[in-house]
Amino acid sequence: MARKDAVCDSRINPVENNLSRWASHVFGLVAICLLSGGIGFSNAQSTNNTFLVNKKFVNQTGVPNTQVNSLAPNQTAYLEFNLFSAQAPANGNLLVNFIDNMPPGLLVDTSFAPLMTDGAGVVGGSGCSAGSGSITTTATSVTVTNVTLPNPSSTGPDCRVVIRVKPDPAAIPSTQSNVTNSVPSSQTSATGVGGPYQSDPFSATVLVYQPTEPTVSKSFQFPNIGEGAGSQLTITIRNNSTTYPLTGVNLTDALPVGLLPLASPIPTAVGCGSGAIAISGQNVSLSNGTVAVGELVLSRSPCRAVLQVPIPIPFRQTDLSLLRG
Structure with a gap:
């Protein structure tokens, strides 16, 4: 499917109309022709109008949740990946892959088992499942391999992947530091009819504090x-x-x-x-x-x-x- 330029076109077909759904969820806009950035998300415009990933730090695994902007020593937060598909319903599901490497100052809490939910926060709901794929974590990375991203839903992200993270204050250069967690397009892929596809780069930022001695x-x-x-x-x-x-x-x-x-x-x-x-x-x-x-x-x-x-x-x-x- 050809990529549309950043102009409004009343002839956008039903598949491309899913971009409005993405933008409405991520940025709170009712109608949009070009995806643009918002607090806690990357500036993400799908390179193929078919597959998109965004992420944010949140306070709990369920929905609704609240965005987390800072991490104190010994505090944890959840890193939520929102997965969107604009596949035509007749084209079936996508199989999604991506790798997210944590930056200095941030670690994965491997004591927490990763979750995959639908947009409403139901684990395994609406066909969102690791299936024969996997979600694996180490202290410094999360790897998502061949998880199922089903046909688009009418609202919200189609699926969510959730892990838990914690600060690594010893790795930041000062008493507090903004830590940006970025994923390039080259570390994303989705296979399905017409694919493979890549998401645009995406990132999220959190402020990490060093401990203050009592x-x-x-x-x-x-x-x-x-x-x-x-x-x-x-x-x-x-x-x-x-x-x-x-x-x-x-x-x-x-x-x-x-x-x-x-x-x-x-x-x-x-x-x-x-x-x-x-x-x-x-x-x-x-x-x-x-x-x-x-x-x-x-x-x-x-x-x-x-x-x-x-x-x-x-x-x-x-x-x-x-x-x-």
Whole structure:
């Protein structure tokens, strides 16, 4: 099929009319003669008016979802590939292939099994299936081989391929960096009647942050206590990032010999998300905590682990300030 120039033509045939469907989904336009770029997508104009791939970073595997524009350390997002076909219904399905190599700063989360869904987010729906093909991932790439892209649907992408990605902050040159994930036409193909076809190049960009080290401090409520008395120990974790919360926070504090944490009253946590505080022997620990972003640089939301510390009988008097650290 001959490629149309960037002019409006009332004689566009039914197959070429599918381009309007692509543009309506990707860029929110009702009628269009030339596909143009939008936030989170590449500037994609199909080189053959038959096969097109776009992609974006999103917050979940299902539909509808929200575009993700930044990734903090330990955060994940989903990379969604939208596959479009303008094949005439009588010409049947396309078999799609492409390879996407992750740029420095971005890694594939290989613990997540890739999904293929229809435009509504139904896994295997509407004929969207890996079938005898495959979707394979490594830490640095995703390879789609001979997956089935069925006849065009009336709205939305015909099929979606979804993988999970995570940041690689050590690979970016500064505290934050825009990472662009691009796929050239040469790494795409679709076979079917009239083919093979290639998609135009496509890309998506996400801002990756390097980790900002938190600070930890400890203090006793009463620095000097007598025999059999107790004091309250407060451990404060401060998030020094002004941009993102700290997640997956773990901390273990081993109290020195002579101090014994009490299991009762139960240790409490303030501003630590769903993190759990536990006591085991001389150790007090926080597991999988979340420390929110502070509104002011010098007034960050603290995460406090509070427990009671009694002094055993052998100690007549103890200066607890000597035990800080």
